[in-house]
Amino acid sequence: MGALHSLESKPQLRRNNRIRSIHSSLKIEANSLSLGQVREVIAGRNVIGDRKDIQEVKNAYAAYEMLNEINPCSIADLLKLHEVLTRYTVDESGAFRKGEEGVFSGDRCIFMAPPARLVPQLMESLFVWMDEARETVHPLILSAVFHYEFVFIHPFADGNGRMARLWHTAILAQWKPVFAYIPLENQIEKFQEDYYRAIAECHKAGSSDLFIEFMLEQTDRILDEISMSADEEEVASEYVKKLLSVMEYGVPYTASAIMQKLHLKSKETFRKHYMNPAIALGMVEMSVPDKPTSRNQRYIRKR
Structure with a gap:
């Protein structure tokens, strides 16, 4: 966990x-904005895109920024965050659903959620269970069970x-604050089909066991990835420092111009050791983020 705790001293990595x-959590729900566009929206810059998709990014960022302020065992906090997450995008924001909901594959209903009249009672029972179980159930298990049961109830x-x-992230962050900055959602998005398959199988079996196994596996994978990334960052840091030393803030540079300043001839070395790590750390941005190989591409130092 040493590499993970290093996130506490690296605000740029936490932000990234x-x-x-x-981006991943919204992409799972068909938000069309790219990672670069999401970054630009959060930075307060104008982005050309679907208005609802842009608002969803703003809402999600505001909601995630509140993670340290909420009690994961509070239904009132759940409703408050739902209002933030869905502000200006849905009618029933910050309130449990009034109508019936189902999950469809084309025209075929593959899962019907419990009746709306039962939602308040089911959610109350889930939160009471969680409040009691957190004394004896490991947070990694607790968060996965809550995640599955929440999806089953489909309260909104x-x-x-x-x-x-x-909320899965909120539960883990209460256990270890560093989880507020572990992109578990990114890992879920990579295995989105398996994610939905595990949920569907659990619906059939009437048990959350398979979903728990899935989430434990993905949590383990993202922790390994973060640890490796932290190690790679330590190696890359000297290259990034050299890169930044030849770039002025806010000035757009071509790749050729930067390579000339660095006395580099290999484009592969430039991308792998210098530019890609700097972009990943949010220290340099592309002028055309959706077309990395564009002939009009320019690189701009942000920090």
């Missing part, structure tokens, strides 16, 4: 991971998947 979390008219993943 949070942006990854937001919209935003259930985003809220389930957000």
Whole structure:
């Protein structure tokens, strides 16, 4: 966990991971914005895109920024965060659904959520269980069970998947604060089909065991990835420092111009050791983020 705790002293890495979390969780729900566009929206810059998708990014960022302020065992806090997460995008924001909800594959209903009249009672029971179980159930298990049960109850008219993943993170962050900056959502997005398959199988079996196994495996994978990234960052840091030393803030540079300043001839070395790590750390941005190989591409130092 040493590499993970290093996130506490690296605010830029924490911010980058949070942006990854937001982008992936929204992408799972068909938000069309790219990672670069999500980064630009969060930075307060104008982005050309669907208005609802842009608002969802703003909402998600505001909700994730509140993780340290909430009590994961509070239904009132759950409703408050749902209002933030769905502000200006849905009618029933910050309130349990009034109508019936189902999950469809094309025109075929593959899962019907419990009746709306039962939602308040089911959610109350889930939160009471969680409050009692957290004394004896490991947080990694507790968060996975809550995630599955929440999806099963489907308490909101919209935003259930985003809220389930957000609350999963909130439970883990209460256990170890560093989890607020671990992009578990990114790992789920990579295995999205398996994610939905595990949920569907659990619906059939009437047990959350398979989903727990899935989430434990993905948590283990993302922790390994973060640890390796932290190690790689230590190696890359000297290259990034050299790169930044030849770039002025806010000035757009071509790759050729930067390579000339660094006395580099290999484009592969430039991308792998210098530019890609700097972009990943959010220290340099591309002028055309959606087209990395564009002939009009320029690189701009942000920090």
